[in-house]
Amino acid sequence: xxxxxxxxxxxxxxxxxxxxxxxxxxxxxxxxxxxxxxxxxxxxxxxxxxxxxxxxxxxxxxxxxxxxxxxxxxxxxxxxxxxxxxxxxxxxxxxxxxxxxxxxxxxxxxxxxxxxxxxxxxxxxxxxxxxxxxxxxxxxxxxxxxxxxxxxxxxxxxxxxxxxxxxxxxxxxxxxxxxxxxxxxxxxxxxxxxxxxxxxxxxxxxxxxxxxxxxxxxxxxxxxxxxxxxxxxxxxxxxxxxxxxxxxxxxxxxxxxxxxxxxxxxxxxxxxxxxxxxxxxxxxxxxxxxxxxxxxxxxxxxxxxxxxxxxxxxxxxxxxxxxxxxxxxxxxxxxxxxxxxxxxxxxxxxxxxxxxxxxxxxxxxxxxxxxxxxxxxxxxxxxxxxxxxxxxxxxxxxxxxxxxxxxxxxxxxxxxxxxxxxxxxxxxxxxxxxxxxxxxxxxxxxxxxxxxxxxxxxxxxxxxxxxxxxxxxxxxxxxxxxxxxxxxxxxxxxxxxxxxxxxxxxxxxxxxxxxxxxxxxxxxxxxxxxxxxxxxxxxxxxxxxxxxxxxxxxxxxxxxxxxxxxxxxxxxxxxxxxxxxxxxxxxxxxxxxxxxxx
Ligand SMILES: Cc1ncc(COP(=O)(O)O)c(C=O)c1O
Numbered sequence: 294x295x296x297x298x299x300x301x302x303x304x305x306x307x308x309x310x311x312x313x314x315x316x317x318x319x320x321x322x323x324x325x326x327x328x329x330x331x332x333x334x335x336x337x338x339x340x341x342x343x344x345x346x347x348x349x350x351x352x353x354x355x356x357x358x359x360x361x362x363x364x365x366x367x368x369x370x371x372x373x374x375x376x377x378x379x380x381x382x383x384x385x386x387x388x389x390x391x392x393x394x395x396x397x398x399x400x401x402x403x404x405x406x407x408x409x410x411x412x413x414x415x416x417x418x419x420x421x422x423x424x425x426x427x428x429x430x431x432x433x434x435x436x437x438x439x440x441x442x443x444x445x446x447x448x449x450x451x452x453x454x455x456x457x458x459x460x461x462x463x464x465x466x467x468x469x470x471x472x473x474x475x476x477x478x479x480x481x482x483x484x485x486x487x488x489x490x491x492x493x494x495x496x497x498x499x500x501x502x503x504x505x506x507x508x509x510x511x512x513x514x515x516x517x518x519x520x521x522x523x524x525x526x527x528x529x530x531x532x533x534x535x536x537x538x539x540x541x542x543x544x545x546x547x548x549x550x551x552x553x554x555x556x557x558x559x560x561x562x563x564x565x566x567x568x569x570x571x572x573x574x575x576x577x578x579x580x581x582x583x584x585x586x587x588x589x590x591x592x593x594x595x596x597x598x599x600x601x602x603x604x605x606x607x608x609x610x611x612x613x614x615x616x617x618x619x620x621x622x623x624x625x626x627x628x629x630x631x632x633x634x635x636x637x638x639x640x641x642x643x644x645x646x647x648x649x650x651x652x653x654x655x656x657x658x659x660x661x662x663x664x665x666x667x668x669x670x671x672x673x674x675x676x677x678x679x680x681x682x683x684x685x686x687x688x689x690x691x692x693x694x695x696x697x698x699x700x701x702x703x704x705x706x707x708x709x710x711x712x713x714x715x716x717x718x719x720x721x722x723x724x725x726x727x728x729x730x731x732x733x734x735x736x737x738x739x740x741x742x743x744x745x746x747x748x749x750x751x752x753x754x755x756x757x758x759x760x761x762x763x764x765x766x767x768x769x770x771x772x773x774x775x776x777x778x779x780x781x782x783x784x785x786x787x788x789x790x791x792x793x794x795x796x797x798x799x800x801x802x803x804x805x806x807x808x809x810x811x812x813x814x815x816x817x818x819x820x821x822x823x824x825x826x827x828x829x830x831x832x833x834x835x836x837x838x839x840x841x842x843x844x845x846x847x848x849x850x851x852x853x854x855x856x857x858x859x860x861x862x863x864x865x866x867x868x869x870x871x872x873x874x875x876x877x878x879x880x881x882x883x884x885x886x887x888x889x890x891x
Contacts, residue, residue, distance in 0.1 A: 295356040295363075300320050301319050303315065303356065307349055311345065312345065315328075317394055329345060331345050337392065352373075369394055370391055370394050371394060375389075437835050438478035438832050439475065440830060480492055483833070483834035483861055485850040485852050485857070486835040490692070492692070495757045495758070496750050496753070496754050498753075503745065506749075509744070512733055517746040518732065520746075520749060520752050521543075521544055521735060524751045531664050532661060532664050533664065541707040542698060542700040544748060545740075549579040551683030551697045551698060552654075552699075554681075554738075555583075555683055555699055555701065556589075556621060558706055560587060561706060563619040563652075566618055568589065568618070570595065572597065572623035573597055573628075573635075575599060577658065580623055597610045603633035603792065605640070614651070622643070623656060625660075627658070627663075631793070632795050632797060634672050634673065634796065637655060637676050637678075640653055640675065641675045644680070653680050654682075655683070657676065658697075660689075661676060662685075662763070663764075664676070665764035666767050666768050667764065668768050669767060669768060669771065682700045683697065683698075683699050684698055689763075689797075689853045691763075696751060711737055769855075773797075777850060777862045778790055778794045787805070788804060789801060789804045797852045798852075799849070800848070801847060802848055803869070820876065820882055820885055834868075836850045
């Protein structure tokens, strides 16, 4: 590979046929290839070289002596010039010729979606890239969220079906005015609602690469399949799951789909037997949805009570388990409401006593990836003993949406649940792109045949930042949650903590005054709901709702955010106090104000 001007590189490949391939690379990416035969070399050089081999020698000679004689022009062709000596009189002349590397313009009738002017696309691409990088860099300067104006909703919904195309520049302008300013806001440093991930800058670039390759990743001979196998093996290693061919896994859109897969595999194992699902009321609703989809009756879902730490009560669970049939036992590695972590070791022990009848599943949507952190890892001991683990990479591992994962201990059982008999158009051959031997087909492990490549963004994210950095960010988020809980306790005249903080989630509410003076839970619920809406609508920060017990409305902060700083917590509590004062001065909450001053 020879370096030329402006980050272009040239490679000459003399294959065994009569051709010499000239490859032009830009920033390491192959952008053009032109193949020349003897005749073409001769014509091109005005008979200076008669054959491909002579031409090859000449170019290499020039490249190795004085590369300034070969340069790439703005239209990405090669311009070659060099002095040539004639005869014995040392007569020198500048010899030059040009190799057209540009693709031929299509003069035929066929149309395609490619641009007629690639340079124009390049300009648009550079503009978009610059804007997107600024968009990420300046995120802290914008409000966390802004309401979607009616006019924008109407503009989007009233758009006509485009019969004729328009300039991509115009289309991009519309993206800038109608879409980019009105997003959920979860890349913002002060976004702490639900359990949203912030993504990362590298993840965003990876999405562009993935979209450009657009490679269909069901299986076969292609790097993306090997990449997915590799990242799955890294994830298993990170969690401590058996990291060999006996276990299996697949990247999916998120934990909801991963849970459906896990339940389907367990059902396959227990076929023809009634399977009962055991989980707590705090388990995520995706468990119930998966059960509904797979035809598991409501009567076969048993809600086990929780202990004081909001963990599944193991003693109660043992009394609930039906000894005459099989069960799917769900442990949470961080519940969505409060972040409570079940005693996963205890659950694994219970399941280990009846391995043929009990399936140990972990919902690790939030917490499984926290195994990155040496400090947090012990909270999840037992996770590695699960029969299946469903978890997200788009939350606390900051891979851009969508990206979740399911790992299954019994890889063969997993495959036998989803592998389909071969249909004729998918016949595997002895070689080619989809050989029958040796290649891995992810479509045998999930719901989809056509699937995109999620592995590139995971691979690039993990390699760029490294597991230790993620671990430190997760610890940082947990420390921020603990600090915020401490601030709440320091302001005990105004706020109340509603659940123990074990991970990155803080549930709290504004109490106006000590709660033992006020017995007005409904009024407080109403007040806190209004306060939450105000916080969101003013774009101050995003926290989300949660109901503790039967009827205590909580503001819930969940920090899965690598951009959050500790000082954001101080600012946020001060702003909430201001907003609460404002609310108390409204007629709606005059009673509360009176009570507060009693
Ligand atoms: C604990 C838990 N389980 C499952 C899910 C569902 O995950 P997903 O939205 O990725 O499908 C969530 C989502 O927040 C969650 O917090």
